[in-house]
Amino acid sequence: MIRRFVERGPARAEGPVQPSASFSAGGRHLSILTDTDRGRTILCEAQPEERPWQRAPPGSPLELEHGGQVGGYGTFSFQYGPVAYGVQEAGAFKLATYGERVVKAVPIVNYKKRGIEGRVAGMKPEDALLLLERSAGHFSASYSTCFCTAVEDALGLDVPSRVLWDRAVAVELERIYNHVHVFAREAEAASQNVAASQANALGERVLRLNAKYFGHRYLFGFGGVGTSSADLGTQGRRRELLAGARAVAGEFAGLMDGLLSSRIFLDRLQGTARLSKEDATRLGAVGPAARGSGVEADDRHVYPAEPYHDIFVSLETEREGDSLARLTVRAREVQSSAMVLQELLDRMPPSGGVGSRGDGGEDFAICRTEGPSGDLIMALGLDGQGRLAFLHVRPSSAANWIPFAISLEGSVFTDFQFAYESFGLSFADSDG
Amino acid sequence: MWVLRGLRKGILTTGYPGKGLAPDEVPRSSFPPTPSADADWAKGGGLCPTGAIQGERVDAGRCVYCRRCKDAGFRFEGPAPGPMASERAALARRVLGRSLHVLVLDVGSCNGCNMEVLNLANPYYDFNRLGIFFTNTPKHADVLLAVGALNKAMVETLKRTYESMPEPKFVVAAGACAMSGGVFKDTDGFASPLGDAVPVDVEIPGCPPTPLQLLDGLLLIGGRRRAP
Amino acid sequence: MSPDALLFVLLAYLSAALLACFSRRLGYALGAAASAAAASLSLYVLLGGGGTELPLQVGVELSLNRFDAYFLLVSSLVWLGTCVYSMDYDDDYPAALSPLFLLTILSMTVILVAGDAVSFLMAWETMTIASFFMILQGRGRREDVRRAAFLFLAFGEASTVLIMVSFAAMYASLGSFQFLGAGVGRVVGAYAPIAFLAALLGFGLKMGLVPFHVSEWLPIAHSNAPSNASAVLSSTLTLMGVYGFMNVMSRLAPYQLWWGWLALSIGGVSALLGASFASTSEHFKGLPAYSTIENNGLILVALGVYLLAARYQLSLMADVALVAAMYHAFSHAVSKASLFSVMGWLSKVRRSFDLNAAARGTAPGPMRATAMAAVLSLAAAPPFAGFVSEWMVLEVLFQSFKFPDVASQLIGTVVGALVALATGIVTVAMTKAYGFGVLLSGKGEGSPALRGSGWYFLSLVTGLGVAAPLVFFLAADAASGVLGGQVFGTFVTGLLGVPAYFVILSGRPFGGFSPTFTAIFMLGMLAVPLAVARVGGAWRPRRVAGWFAGAARPSDEGEMYNSFGYSSPFRIMLRLLFRTRESVLRAGAARATGEYFVDVRIVDVFRRFYDISAKWALALSRETGRYVMPGRMGRYLAYIMLAMMFVLAYILLVAG
Secondary structure, three states: OOHHHEEEOOOOOOOOOEEEEEEEEOOEEEEEEEEOOOOEEEEEEOOOOOOHHHHOOOOOOOOOOOOOOEEOOOOEEEEEOOOOOOOOOOOEEEEEEOOOEEEEEEEEOHHHOOOHHHHHOOOOHHHHHHHHHOOOHHHHHHHHHHHHHHHHHHHOEOOOHHHHHHHHHHHHHHHHHHHHHHHHHHHHHOOOHHHHHHHHHHHHHHHHHHHHHHOOOOOOOOEEOOEEOOOOOOHHHHHHHHHHHHHHHHHHHHHHHHHOOOHHHHHHHOOOOOOOHHHHHHHOOOHHHHHHOOOOOOHHHHOOOOOHHHOOOOOOOOOOOOHHHHHHHHHHHHHHHHHHHHHHHHOOOOOOOOOOEOOOOOOEEEEEEEEOOEEEEEEEEEOOOOOEEEEEEEOHHHHHHHHHHHHHOOOEHHHHHHHHHHHOOOOHHHOO | OHHHHHHHOOOOOOOOOOOOOOHHHOOOOOOOEEEOOOOOHHHHHHHOOOOOEEOOEEOOOOOOOOOHHHHHOEEEOOOOOOOEEOOOHHHHHHHHOOOEEEEEEEOOOOOHHHHHHHHOOOOOOOHHHHOEEEOOOHHHOOEEEEEOOOEHHHHHHHHHHHHHOOOOOEEEEEOHHHHHOHHHOOOOOEOOOHHHHOOOOEEEOOOOOOHHHHHHHHHHHOOOOOOO | OOHHHHHHHHHHHHHHHHHHOOOHHHHHHHHHHHHHHHHHHHHHHHHHHOOEEEEOOOOOEEEEOHHHHHHHHHHHHHHHHHHHHHHHHOOOOOOOHHHHHHHHHHHHHHHHHEOOHHHHHHHHHHHHHHHHHHHHOOOOOHHHHHHHHHHHHHHHHHHHHHHHHHHHHHHHHHOOOOOOOOOOOOOOOOHHHHHHHHHHHHHHHHHOOOOOOOOOHHHHHHHHOOHHHHHHHHHHHHHHHHHHHHHHHOOOOOOOHHHHHHHHHHHHHHHHHHHHHHHHOOEOOHHHHHHHHHHHHHHHHHHHHHHHHHHOOOHHHHHHHHHHHHHHHHHHHHHHHHHHHHHHHHHHHHOOOEOOOOOOOOEEHHHHHHHHHHHHHHOOOOOOHHHHHHHHHHHHHHHHHHOOOHHHHHHHHHHHHHHHHHHHHHHHHHHHHHHHHHHHHOEEOOOHHHHHHHHHHHHHHHHHHHOHHHHHHHHHHHHHOOOOOOOHHHHEEEEOOEEEEEEEEOOOOOOEEOHHHHHHHHHHHHHHHHHHHHHHOOOOOOOOOOOEOOEOOOOOHHHOOOHHHHHHHHHHHOHHHHOOEEEEEOOOHHHHHOOEEEEEEOOOOOHHHHHHHHHHHHHHHHHHHHHHOOOOHHHHHHHHHHHHHHHHHHHHHHHO
């Protein structure tokens, strides 16, 4: 969906340009810059500015920009994870503290580094897709959409509109169940058990919709290069899906009214892990984490490719930058996603055949997709046989680790889960 | 206030395994490839990305349900594949009775299995009613439920966790990744199938296994479900 | 009984002090023997052997009645253990330590057996000055030790002056100095409140109570001292305060309401502040020293309840409160001396007072066990003595609804909340002292004297809790001659199959508790499963590595939770009390190197006040010293002593 927004530019572009990712391909150092204001993604050779995630050699803790020692009487650091309730994944944090207060947090992401980028080089795109879908299972539709679009771009395929719309439906469903899941986890952390159960039940209903219309609870395997196997053929099925999704969104709104008026719940979130707009911009936060701090970043807005180019997507932002702001953004996005789904399903174009190879393919493409936790970037190159020459992934979580770590400074331990869940971070979603 | 909200929703929980399942209750993401009459095994084997189709049989532990073998005449119907248990699992019935404390250990998953494991707690499945509980420390755990493709960086942790558990202890490998490595078996990070690192008692196929499949696997350890 | 026994004890202490000038080990050994004799003598008196008097031909007399005997029993039991401990602890302190130590003990004995106010005051002053020199022998930075010793002296002199005021008021009313023995009438009129207030403040100073000193003198003075001195000061010097205060109280009935209120308030606030500062102390000996403030606060609370209950003629409640105070004084003295001996030993072998410092030294097994029993007792865990006494204090506070007026009810309730909070907070302090101080230090071999003192204190702390009813008999018996205790039999009784005298009833109908049978029950609860496991074949101990959230055991000490972190939640939660200031420096230069520097401080709310008052006290002594004997502190002290004696002699002459 992106090619026309990619410009090749100088290493130091004019204006407010953020470096978003950088990688090596074919012996060249390439960087992807983002010009949010003008909706451009700029590719340039050479590394314009060292970014934190580049400094993380595989298998080492992320060295943050504020790495180094913590000193002072009574301070110590300890490792939280990789088997910890608050993380639920094979990942850990090195927390420096003097007891109770987090002085510094360093995420350790190497526990599940699988080396997907290295593995897929030389693979056929459809084989690589299997790995990418399973890179972060709960963001599978975003990965699949991003990858397939990039491959189509690189090949110069004309893809039927219907396939693009199917993918958008999947991505929005994924956004809804992930946001609902975040709420369930936050409510559980605040011991709001009824609310947590109800949110979990709503999430389960979306998963069942996924299974019914896309053949898989986590949307694995519905997409392919130039194709989609979603079962949305008839008007009736589309209406059913829409009714299901709207019912979930409606009940979720009711649940939110209760939860966000609960003093106990709000107390845990208000002022927790505050991320200023300056830090969010400077550190390149993405997704609800950025929007919660007032940064107007949403790929669906900035790069409105089909079908988002003629569908209204409300841009939800908050100013406070705390966990509550991030959750509020998520709560509203559940509703806005339901509205987007309504438009997508009402105006779904008729299906057509698989597109044929058009001209203009450059064997190279960059694609960005707004997943549930934010901007997912993939840059890939194809060789002459249509195999992947290289693939670079910049997952949304990878962009948010440092903003998260910075926001956590000064929090107390009990804030940890409320902060962590509100960012929607995942260690699986860090395998660049 | 919240109690009322809760009551207003009525009962969502499935009657499984006491009662059968209503058709719309069956959550499916794992469809076992079933050869139809004219299935082409050789072609299926060629299409299969994980080597689950070998000779004339389907290895459920490798299948990631990508549905590619559709072109070779395989259909995707019937019940999700059930858990597979070792002999030792029968011991559990005697010692553990009706209470299981489960430590969930992610050894390198994509988070899909983690999500499904968490879903066991949602009102549709409510595993607490069956006497199954999560615990956060291996020292209280009866069962180690491992998900994901065992990563090299997690091998030590897995062994350490297993060592820390009190006897009798049981290990469940959930998902194709834990059983065989799935699509990740050739990545740099992948160490080995779970069974090569610690003794595995129950294996649950699926990518990811659905909550009901996980429930089946755990009930097998409690001795409340017979191995198929 | 012949006064010879008393004379024998006193002479034994005196010869021990002299002997210690030549051989400290022999001196301590003789001190231990003298303590054993003193304990036997006081037990004999308590069990009905009759009081003893020792008239000296200088207008003063020494006498040992039952009330004195109770406190002498407590003290000499502590001294016995401490003397044994000192035999090996004191091997590289200056030679002056051991004679001073024994001299302090001697002067405390004289305080307890003083039959009149003048000899009491002389002994009191001797104790203060001997302690001052003992503290001067302490380790650490020279200025710190000096500062601690002078603070001790400054507040000690203030205490003496206030006690003199109190005694003068009593003398003015009674016309005699012989008011420390049994019954010579009551202080009446305006003299009573003056005597009460001056005694509360004067003896309160020695007990380390608010507002005289939560943060400076007691913890600093006692923690910089050599540890055997700390043990004796922290347990028995404060006990002298309790003894003196109760003695004065006995002459002041009928009590006025505000006395009880004042005692309750001071006690409650002291308990809470003592507990809070103990929990955030990172000092091997500062922590138990702060806990002393908490415990003396509890004793004063119990006495406050006694004052009110006696005034309202709630005799059962009064008796329970009185016995609670005396029993708590006993349990605290024993537990604190035990804890100080272990913490002192560890800080000596580790060469650091810092609980956060990397652990290197070890303590012998019996001492570790003693520390365990002592912290459990001080943290009020059943069946130890501290639990029994704190339970009784809380019980009588819960019954403050029985007071007929609202003000007493309200104060009782609020103080009850403070005390409950304090006992909760002090648990953190005690687990911290044991966990980071003792447990992390490891177990090692020790000399016979150290092991012996360990066993001795262990049996004392444990036995005191289990045999609580027996101690009650002694305490109530001791108090009956002086303060009342008429209905004692009704609250130590039998109930629900528990034989008579083994259940403590705090009121009818109210709580009841049997420490002895709780101990038996707990042992049973432990023994039954153990036996089942042994016999049933389920006894398969298994050793596994510690669990570090799946990660490898950290190799570096800096990767482990430390003592400071353990109590940081308090620093953060009670930020209003501690005036916590947390600063993390990462701006400017630090930002470039990526280094963080953390500085967390707590500010003592009363610090400013104390700094100023201590400064005044020091300035005063410095100025005086400049005029009298420039620069020579020792001679200056001799001067104070002489001046004291002169004043006393003058009073005596004029009065005579």
